[in-house]
Amino acid sequence: MTAGPEADFTLDEQLCFALYSASRAMTGAYRDRLATVGLSYTQYVVLLLLWEHHSLPMSQLGKRLHLDSATLSPVLQRMAAAQLITRTRSNHDERTVQITCTDSGHALRERVRAVQSEVRAGTGLSEADLVVMREDLHRVANRLRDGTSSGWSAESAAPDVEQSQVEQPGPAA
Numbered sequence: 528m529t530a531g532p533e534a535d536f537t538l539d540e541q542l543c544f545a546l547y548s549a550s551r552a553m554t555g556a557y558r559d560r561l562a563t564v565g566l567s568y569t570q571y572v573v574l575l576l577l578w579e580h581h582s583l584p585m586s587q588l589g590k591r592l593h594l595d596s597a598t599l600s601p602v603l604q605r606m607a608a609a610q611l612i613t614r615t616r617s618n619h620d621e622r623t624v625q626i627t628c629t630d631s632g633h634a635l636r637e638r639v640r641a642v643q644s645e646v647r648a649g650t651g652l653s654e655a656d657l658v659v660m661r662e663d664l665h666r667v668a669n670r671l672r673d674g675t676s677s678g679w680s681a682e683s684a685a686p687d688v689e690q691s692q693v694e695q696p697g698p699a700a
Contacts (some may be wrong), residue, residue, distance in 0.1 A: 543581060552566050557642065560642040564639060564663070566635070566639070567602070569599075569602045570602060573588060574636075574639070582627040583626055584624065585614070609629045610629055611628070
C-alpha cells in the first residue's frame with residue numbers, strides 16, 4: 528500500500544480500477560458460463576428482471592439496467608428472435624413497448640441458477656460477505672449516480688471555468 532501524495536497516482540490504490548477489474552472478471556465469468564445456456568450477460572440481466580416482474584415496459588427495463596434504448600433494442604430483438612421474450616406495443620400509446628418473458632425464457636431459470644451458483648462459488652467469498660459487498664456496491668453506485676455523497680455532485684466536481692481564466696503554467700525553472 529502506497530502512502531502519501533503518490534497514493535493518488537498508483538493504479539493498485541484506485542477504487543475505480545479495483546471496481547473496473549472486478550466487474551470485468553465477474554462479467555467474464557458469467558459470459559463464459561452463460562454462453563453454454565445460449566445467453567449473453569445483458570440477456571441474462573434482462574431475464575432476471577422479467578423473472579422477477581414477468582412483464583415490464585421497455586423504458587423500465589432500460590432504467591433498471593442503466594441502458595439506453597439504442598443498446599437495449601438490439602438485445603431485445605435477439606431475445607424475441609430466440610423466443611425468450613415477446614414485445615407488444617401498447618394499444619393506448621404506441622411509443623410504449625411491453626416486454627414479457629415467454630415460457631421458453633422461464634425454462635432457462637434452473638440452468639441459469641446453476642451458472643449463478645458456480646460463479647458465486649468461484650468468488651471464494653461467504654454468502655454473508657457477498658451480501659455485504661453487494662449492499663456496499665449498490666450504495667456507492669447510487670451515491671455516485673445521485674451525487675449524494677458528502678454534498679458532492681457531478682456538477683460541482685467539474686467547475687465551469689473558461690479556459691482564459693485558467694492560470695497557465697510558466698516556464699520551468
